[in-house]
Structures are given as structure tokens and as C-alpha cells.
Amino acid sequence: MECDYHFVPVGEQSLNIVFPEVIDAEENRLIHTLARVLSNTDVGIVATIPAYHTLTVNFDFLRTNFTSLTNEIEALIKSHPLLKDEEKKHIIELPVCYDEEFGPDLKSVLEYGKITFEDLVKLHTKDPYLIYMMGFMPGFAYMGSVSDKIAMSRLKNPRAKVPAGSVAVAGKQTGMYPIEAPGGWRLLGRTPVKLYDPRHPKPRYNAGDYIKFRAISKNDYYYIQKLDLKGKYQLKELF
Template sequence: MEYDYQFVPVGEQSLNIVFPEVIDAAENRAIQSLARALLDTDEGIIATIPAYHTLTVNFDAFRTSFTELTNKIENVIKNHALLKNDDKKHIIELPVCYDEEFGIDLEAVIKYGKTTFEELVRLHTETPYLIYMMGFMPGFAYMGSVSEKIAMSRLKNPRAKVPAGSVAVAGKQTGMYPIEAPGGWRILGRTPVKLYDPAHPEPRYHAGDHIKFTAISKKDYYYIQKLDLKGSYELKELV
């Protein structure tokens, strides 16, 4: 599958490759594929930052220029057919407790979707979500797409503090708060897994991965939390 794209300079040592402005899994997988391929080249590329419909490329201005690099990227795309729909998935299972103590917006989302608690949990856990991009804060994954029935919009007035581990939705997006932070997403539950540790900042998941939420009881929440704090809990990889 081919996509239209354009190059946009964003600084002396950065450029954006801009694709059609949609939230589309196939397009995002193509962007992730291109990001990995460019890092494998020896073209003065320092880093690649994939997002929903853009790919930021940071480069060494002493080794290449905007014009030179765009020509090289064009060749990579054309010669290696990188913009293809790759259906392979890396799925990570993440436990979530949907107890009302943790899911402070459960009632509002249930009312919005004219559904039940059981149906809401089923809808939120039945499908693996693609991580389109990482951002906002370390370890925060922007994922989609959520069922229309529970795709409630953000709060008009964001909360000053959202507890670490909170799992939430904002329209068709879903994600987890890795640390306590302000936020306006609708909170459905909480994971007992520590999503960000400044002493070990490497995230436990990356853009291009899929997250599969699994509902757990409050008892299991505290049990897993203890294991995770001891460093003896490993996230399951389903694929």
C-alpha cells in the first residue's frame, strides 16, 4: 500500500515526514517500519520519532543537509518498499483492576455508552491496542482504537492529579498514566504494574507494540503490585 507524504523542515537538524492526517493502524505501522529502516542506514540520522501521522527525523547537520537527506529517504522508500502494511503484532498483556475505587469515571462512561459495567470491561479488554506513539510524559502510550460505545471525550476541566497506573480513554484513544500527573482522560481502572521508573527509564513497551488489557480483581491487583515492586513480575508477551 502506498501513501502520500511530504517533507517539512522543523529546524536546522530535524525534518518531518508528514502523511495523511488520520488515525489509521495500517498507516502508522508503515511509519513505524520506515522509522526502523532509517535508523539502520548510515545517512547521518541521529533519531527517529514516530507519531500518529508524522515521522520526525533528527540528523547531524555536519554530515548531511535537509535536501540531501530527503533525497536519501526517498530512495529508501522507493527501493525497499518500506511503506507496506505489516500485520505482524507484538502483543503485551497488561493487568487492570476496574474496581470503582480506581475507575473514578466508570459511572460516567457507563452512562455515556448506555451500557453496563460488565459490557464496558468487555469492550475495553477484548481487543489489543496499537501504540501509535509515545509522548506527553515518559512511558505514556497513545493507543487505539476504542469502541465507539465507550469512546467518551476528555473532561472539560482536567484533574490536577491523576494517580500513577491509571488506565483511561479519551475519545477513540486509550492509555495509561505512568506517573502521577494532571490529566483529563476518563479513568476506567488502574494497573498494579509500575510503568515508569526513573532509575530504569527504559519503557516496558514501545511505539508499534500492542497492549492487551486483562481485567483482574482487587485482590490480584495488590498481589501483582507486591510482586512488581520486588522486581519479580514480568509482563506476559502474547505474541
């Protein structure tokens, strides 16, 4: 894996593998691949937590320690074939209704980019977005990178409530609110799909996946919403 990195101890049972502090798809792909590889080794690793430019590794201190584990990881990074090969993308299509009812910040983003509504929809649905990391709340995906024309900064005064399913941008990032929560991202639309259900903890997407937004009408929004509530709607997977 050709990338600069260093190790930082985090207490007695964890360490961080720190990469250059950038939002970069290739670097993040390597981090997620390394996380999967390490999770399948028998060197005392308990869990891995990938983020934008770090990988946290929790380990069993009765089986290993910082020095031994970093030596093991370095050897693995230099030799494992998966860390050298390009990985196939797992792309999930997510329907979104771009409408002022669901996207109260549409007008301000249009003015920011000096573009039309049609331009905004095309820009936001054109390419798949890499899920760099999960966080903030269950099911919240930090994705990127959006076009500069819609990369408007977050609100100065966050909303007290953002509806579940809201699709938003904040700078070069885009994401979806899986549950109703406070938030300061710019709301562009909403997906009718339930993104998080505590009764079914298996997520519909994971860090390292890609999300491809598909624009739908209001009629389609309510139709898909009914299907999804009955458990009859499956997200389309593009490979």
C-alpha cells in the same frame, strides 16, 4: 510504501515526513517501520521520532542536508522490502482492575454508552490497542482505537492529580498514566504494574507495540502489585 507523504524542513538539523492526518493503524505501522529502517542507515541520521501521522528525522548537518536526505529517504521508501511486507504484532498483556475506587469515571462512561459494567470491561479488553506514539510524560502511551460506546470525551475540568497506573479513555484513544500527574482523561481502572521507573529507564513497551488489557480482581491487583514491587512480575508477551 503506498501512502501519500511530503517533507517539511524543521530548522537546519531536522525534517518532518508528514502523512495524511488520520489516526490509522496501517499508516502508523508504516511510520514506525520507516523509523526503524532509517535508524539503521548510514546517511547522517541522528534520531527518529514517530508520532500519529508524522516522523521527525534529526540529522547531522555536517554530513547531509534537507535536499540530499529527502532524496535518500524517497529512494529507501520505494525500494526497502520491510516497508512493503506486513509486520508481525508485538502484543503485551497488561492487568487492569476495573473498579470504582480506581475508576471514578466508570459510572459516567456507562451512562454515556448506555451499557453495563460487564459490557464496558468486555469492550475495553476485547482487542489489542496499537501504541501510536509516546508522549506527554515518560511512559505515557497514546493508543487506539476504542469502541464508540466508551469513546467519551475528556473531562472539561482536568483533575489536579491522577494516580500512577490509572487506565483511561479520551475519545477514541486509551492510555495509562505512568506517574501521578494532572490529567483530563476518563479513568476506568488501574494497573498494579509500575509503568515507569527512572532507575530502570528501559520502557516496558514502545511505540509500535500493542497493549492487550486483562481484567483482574482487587485481590489480584494487590497480589501483582507486591510481586512487581519486588521485581518478580513479568508482563506476558503475546505474539
